[in-house]
Amino acid sequence: MREFTQTQELLEKIALRQAKVGIVGLGYVGLPLGLAFADGGFPTLGLDVDGRKVETISKGKSYIRHIPEESVARLTAAGKLEATVDFSQAASCDALILCVPTPLGPSREPDLSFIEAAGRSIAPHLRPGQLVVLESSTYPGTTDEVLRPILEKESGLVAGRDFHLAFSPEREDPANGKFTTSTIPKLVGGHTPACLDAAMALYGSVIERVVPVSSTRVAELAKLLENIFRCVNIALVNELKMLCDRMGLDVWEVIDAAATKPFGFMPFYPGPGLGGHCIPVDPFYLTWKARHFEFATRFIELAGEINTNMPYYVVQRTVDALNAEGKSVRGARILALGVAYKKDVDDLRESPALRVMELLEAKGARIEYHDPYVGEARSLHDPSHVFRSVPLTKETIVGADAVIVLTDHGCIDYAKVVADARLVIDTRNATRAVVQGRDKVVKA
Known part of the structure; x- marks a missing residue:
């Protein structure tokens, strides 16, 4: 009944x-x-x-x-x-x-x-x-x-x-x-x-x-599958991005080219890591539960490892780009654009931008950020350490040794940022439409 x-x-x-x-x-x-x-x-x-x-x-x-x-x-x-x-x-x-x-x-x-x-x-x-x-x-x-x-x-x-x-x-x-x-x-x-x-x-x-x-268990696992699917595919393109950098290719151009195939392919795009509540977290919920059944989810764990390491890769690309300009990361003024985990939101949960900022600061860089939707952001590992958004002015941009795009908010004029900046590290392909000053842009 x-x-x-x-x-x-x-x-x-x-x-x-x-x-x-x-x-x-x-x-x-x-x-x-x-x-x-x-x-x-x-x-x-x-x-x-x-x-x-x-x-x-x-x-x-x-x-x-x-x-x-x-x-x-x-x-x-x-x-x-x-x-x-x-x-x-x-x-x-x-x-x-x-x-x-x-x-x-x-x-x-x-x-x-x-x-x-x-x-x-x-x-x-x-x-x-x-x-x-x-x-x-x-x-x-x-x-x-x-x-x-x-x-x-x-x-x-x-x-x-x-x-x-x-x-x-x-x-x-x-x-x-x-x-x-x-x-x-x-x-x-x-x-x-x-x-x-x-x-x-x-x-x-x-x-x-x-x-x-x-059952409730089917519904619970279906939710994890939805987000693990995204996590794994993002890890794939993040790894491909690192390979493309070695090969001197633009990973975004490669993805857009592959996306012209009308079947059997779904485009995913790389970034500085994963953010939000679900995608960075859900794979670990399943791998933890799988261990109770003596089952190793190696594929899922590898994807999580790749995505977790992306902030370190972005930081290294930034260090290398500064070195190429004859500037040490220690003492460098770096302006981060965007700290929310995705564009056009005010959500900081698991944002990789915060991790990138922490890692750069640990190397001696002086970090400022601008985000039109987030007035202040607390460090992931030290909640007492508070970053506060600064106005995005010509003086702010010119005064930075490097501008690093971590979240590609739609309201930011990236052409103006590139024009005023000494060096731009772009982790989101936000500058793809910019023509003038392309030589100052480093993809990461």
């Missing part, structure tokens, strides 16, 4: 848009998801331990650059979107969706402390019939082996009998103009068939296409 006692009641509330949706974690995943449910007619409550985020939402404002403030203001004014730090209000929700970070620990092992904390925060307030969904990227088995025991122990309820439990991986791509939360297909795996029905109904109310899979 697919349903237990409260399933039909929950399905009816979802169909009538009367189910209250609680979003636990209001970051880059949780806030847009909460907006999608609120915009879809569901009363939506955001729960977060960060009082600043709660206060900002309550004022109808957005703290994430690519999320329009107008959307937050409209939905909060209409009473469709609220936020709180009081987790006891989880009891008022019919569905609770966990969108919390899953970083790596010091030894690059999975850190599930945020999932565990979120589970312990809502568990005392669970009631029969509720739906709990985990969206955080994680290894196969997390929903069943980590989250479920916490919820059951603290609440006294049993998943699949008293409350619904599912996993549905987030697929957010910040600043992607082609896709939104509502138009990206959603995978859903349930703890039981009834759990799957409930989660499918909820997501299907606000997302165009919802794809069921047979």
